[in-house]
Amino acid sequence: MQRLRIIAVLVILGSLAVLTSCGLLKGNRSDVEDKNLAKPLSFTIVYAKDNLLHKQGISSVIGAFEKSHPNIVIDEVNETWTGSYGEYLKMKEAVGEFPDLVEMSETQLFADAGLLYEIPGDLVNLLQPAPEVIGRFYNLPLELPAPQGIIYSKAVFRKAGIAAPPKTFGEFIEACEKIKRLGIDPIVVGAKDIGHMEYWVNKFLIDEVYIHNPDWNAQRSEGKVSWTDPAPMKAMNKLASLWGLGYVAQGFVATSDNQTASILVSGQAAMLFSGPIMFNLIKAADPSFEYGFFALPDDNGKINVAGAQAPVGWSISAKAALDPDKLEAITQFLHYFYGEDQYPRYLQAVNGIPSTNVEIDYPLPEAMSSVFRVLDDPKTGKSMFMDRFSGRNIPPPQFSDWFYQTAQDWLTGNTSVEAAMKEADRMWDALKQ
Structure with a gap:
């Protein structure tokens, strides 16, 4: 088995970014989490489900997050759809059900429509950011592009x-x-x-x-x-x-x-x-x-x-960002998703190439060397x-x-x-x- 090692880029600074929020709510992250325990929070999430392991990898992180954050409920929108994932997202927006957190590929289309929120700096600093769209970051890449x-x-x-x-x-x-x-x-x-x-x-x-x-x-x-x-x-x-x-x-x-x-x-x-x-x-x-x-x-x-990085990944809806508590819950989940414990599990499920700036180490099949x-x-x-x-x-x-x-x-x-x-x-x- 080969193992993937991505060299850390200022690991201490990356860790510090996790601990220091960009001030979405007053107080540090621990104070915010303690405050939220008395107030249940929820948000909706949608992601592409064409590949079973991709679905399982994300869903397992969601389950673990909800266990460790009992005050936050994540509503996975699990209905099936015909046609493309992009068309499904457009349908959800048309009926007023655009998700709060969404795996996004047609970023500029949805950003131009005012549906996406600029990714907070504390999250952007943790990752190798996806390319900017109209001068802003709207995506957190789940992984770096791997060639077909x-x-x-x-x-x-x-x-x-x-x-x-x-x-x-x-x-x-x-x-x-x-x-x-x-x-x-x-x-x-x-x-x-x-x-x-x-x-x-x-x-x-x-x-x-x-x-x-x-x-x-x-x-x-x-x-x-x-x-x-x-x-x-x-x-x-x-x-x-x-x-x-x-x-x-x-x-x-x-x-x-x-x-x-x-x-x-x-x-x-x-x-x-x-x-x-x-x-x-x-x-x-x-x-x-x-x-x-x-x-x-x-x-x-x-x-x-197809190895050039494109503006794809997790995107936060502009509507969800209007609610400070909901935005904080989404931000907590994204920190958790890219954390040292959960992110390797997702990557191993899909044999993904890490998009974080910190060292990731997990077993890989032999074919990954090619x-x-x-x-x-x-x-x-x-x-x-x-x-x-x-x-x-x-x-x-x-x-x-x-x-x-x-x-x-x-x-x-x-x-x-x-x-x-x-x-x-x-x-x-x-x-x-």
């Missing part, structure tokens, strides 16, 4: 005569062909969850578009580029080729992200495109399963990943998902969800890539109004 890549069965690779991970996209296609000849599906895709399609779509958009032109979104809004241009067309045609060549397991539209791990370990498929968060699900499905990880290269062997090699290689290109850009590069509201869902239409043969990309131009212009 191919998680593969070492046994199937050996059986297919694949001695090492492919060095180019062409070699990856050759590996898929060798695996297909064995009667095994080369790739399993969990397209029932839009987040899984988001991985695949953005992999090729990063390779062909964003790594070369980080301002592509802004230029699209200005009418200077088009979805039918050679670069985005090449990206989506490469994605479609994996389906067209028969490398993706059938039934992908009905397969959930969480099901992909069991399909991989059962030997039905050889590869899964995801991130380190899946390692623990694979271990739970079969502790003896041998797997490896590699970043999917482009045509020239260049590695590009993840860190990708991140630490100075030649690795780092970008972000289409909908994680901010400022002038923020895409129109709802466009990214539409695009990820529309990808299924050309992958299932209900439309062509060419027709879908023409429609993408029309949809972008319609939604940006």
Whole structure:
């Protein structure tokens, strides 16, 4: 087992920041907690639940917090939803039920609408802050970005005569062909969850578009580029080729992200495109399963990943911040979440990379060494998902969800890539109004 060690950055100062609040209520933190014991407090919380271990990691910290803070009740909004998590949050806001504390990815959209509160300084000082949005910090990152890549069965690779991970996209296609000849599906895709399609779509958009032109979104809004241009067309045609060549397991539209791990370990498929968060699900499905990880290269062997930090993470609602007692309860929880006892438990559940400025030490699976090699290689290109850009590069509201869902239409043969990309131009212009 390898162990992750993030060097402390002024640990004493970090600890001091925990003890010294920025004065949300008068008195030190102990005085505030003693005062609150006589007055029950509560707040609502919503977070993405696409991955079971992510859900379990957060929920376990909430349970521990409520036991140690009996005066505070956290209401986990647990109803299920169809479509994307972002659309669900917009629906909650529309019906007047926007949560007090929320895991947020479309930060600028909600900040521009006045729904988010600037993160207090005592919390910002504990973490490596997410990028600013309109000059302010609205997020506490749950973890630093870890790259998606191919998680593969070492046994199937050996059986297919694949001695090492492919060095180019062409070699990856050759590996898929060798695996297909064995009667095994080369790739399993969990397209029932839009987040899984988001991985695949953005992999090729990063390779062909964003790594070369980080301002592509802004230029699209200005009418200077088009979805039918050679670069985005090449990206989506490469994605479609994996389906067209028969490398993706059938039934992908009905397969959930969480099901992909069991399909991989059962030997039905050889590869899964995801991130380190899946390692623990694979271990739970079969502790003896041998797997490896590699970043999917482009045509020239260049590695590009979604490794640039984006403004995502915990956000506090502006409405909740109007109530000093509620704001104090939320702040107490966030200090607790990132504390020495609880934060490692969350990180271990998801194999996350710490976002705090203090030393974190916890066991990691062997495959994480490959993840860190990708991140630490100075030649690795780092970008972000289409909908994680901010400022002038923020895409129109709802466009990214539409695009990820529309990808299924050309992958299932209900439309062509060419027709879908023409429609993408029309949809972008319609939604940006």
